[in-house]
Amino acid sequence: MRSTKQQWNLRRTWPLHSMVLPGLIVLLVFQYGPMPGIIMAFQDFKPYAGFTGSEWVGLDHFREIAAFSDTRQVIWNTFVIASLKIVFQLVTPFVFALMLNEVAKMAFKRTVQTLVYLPHFMSWVILGGILLDILNPEGGLVTRVMVEGLGMKPIFFLGDGNWFRFVVIASDVWKEFGFGTIVFLAALAGINGELYEAAVMDGANRWKQLLHITVPLLLPMAIVVGTLSLGNILNAGFDQIFNLYNPLVYDKGDIIDTYVYRMALLNGQFSFATAVGLFKSVISFILIVTAYRLAYKFADYRIF
């Protein structure tokens, strides 16, 4: 009985399966195809020997990750930079959306939106190129303003570890905060106007309305956004760091992804680099799944 029903289903729906097929093949080859290669994290992989000929080393590379002060520093840098980004990328768009919400002139509001969303679509190659240029300690635009305009000493922003972190976080917030406000503006648009009318009846001024209606109704969205960004706690932004950093700031600015790149493609330590990458992928995977579960449980947020 069941099998005939299934057959019937397949006879009727095979066109649907055939539609998935091309994409499925691309997915299996290019997304799943590399996955068996992860075994090299447990080998001493030599390109000429291949996966079958390379020596097995068990968990040696993972012990190295734990033992090396280099890797520990890199993991710590990643964590620090990523968490600071998460915090500021939550707070800044939240506040900015509230500020924008107080604007009554629609034309002004729309102009602001147009301008602040733009940097999101620019690549870090271009923005990194501009930053390197204006932050140059020898005559960069920012340096000139600081020295000639304000009489300060020039700061080598991208040559000092702490300044580097500051530039990374500030420029990331600058690039993405506008785009981050979109979800909050959408949530603001969904607030029932009658609530404000009722509050006005009760004699609440704009401050009270902001404090007792807007902010509390916006918080659930902030919680969802914050929870979902937990999955990014080891994503410090490869594109950005790669385009801004240099050996002077490796101690404070080198992150897992840039480290993996250098170890693998410049130093040829394929197995070790893969082990570091795998360490990151597994933790990120667990965090993302947990974050989505939490968001689903507490805010009924679903993506599909």
Add this chain to the structure above:
Amino acid sequence: MIYRTGSYKTFTIINYILLAVISVSCILPIIHVLAVSFSGKEAAGANLVGLWPIDFTLDAYAETIDNRNFSNALQTSFLRTLIGTAFSMLLTTMIAYPLSKEDSELKGRKWYVWLFIFAMLFNGGLVPTYILISKVGLMNSMWALILPVAINSFNLILMLNFFRTSVPRALEEAVLIDGAGYYRILFKIYIPIAMPAIAAISLFTMVFHWNSWFDGLIYMSDLENYPLATFLQTIVVQQDFSRLSVDSESLKNMSQRSVKAAQIFIGALPILLVYPFLQRFFVKGIVLGSVKE
């Protein structure tokens, strides 16, 4: 009526000023680049240019266009963006339609969905992916920049949700009963109705392709095959000339600030041009993806 208190009035003024300053700061860097690119060599080289060109000239653009490596990379970028976006959209819509069905209608739907979701959350990593690309013989081929990124699970979910919410079930069932096949339904009903979503996702995909630089850096060993973003990254920004075989004269020209600025601006120009269209869509698109039914 809104209560207009004195302190709120002050706040409003400060708020407008702050918002204006912040917004303008978002486009200052690109204006600076534009100003430098239109400036004379001496002024640009001495870093005298702020937000307005000094000794206005188009020389930097003339030199950029004369640079064969640059025009080559520009062409590669246009091609990869065009083919990559078309390919990606075709696959995405063809997957999204079946997966927008109920589990009961399409047996095995759950398996497909989980395969796509898992691929979004976990990947093989840099080295295994690199090895795979070289094993399937895609090194130095444009397909290495297109196939691995063809399916974006996030876009797939957007598309899927759009299909699910915007086409009335009754309409589809009626057409099915009339004997139309699934392919006809997809191309005659779903795709026309979903045009706004398709346009939005296409624009996002185009921006993604135009901005991608890392794949070009690792999969292309020859400067001839670099897309523009990779060319800008290595040659213009990082000034790594090791892969460049040109005479010292043109090398000197390339490192001039006004010429660098012109190249960077041309790299950003297509994004600036599609941005107005993009903006019309993305607010809708994101809201659509995050709110299900």
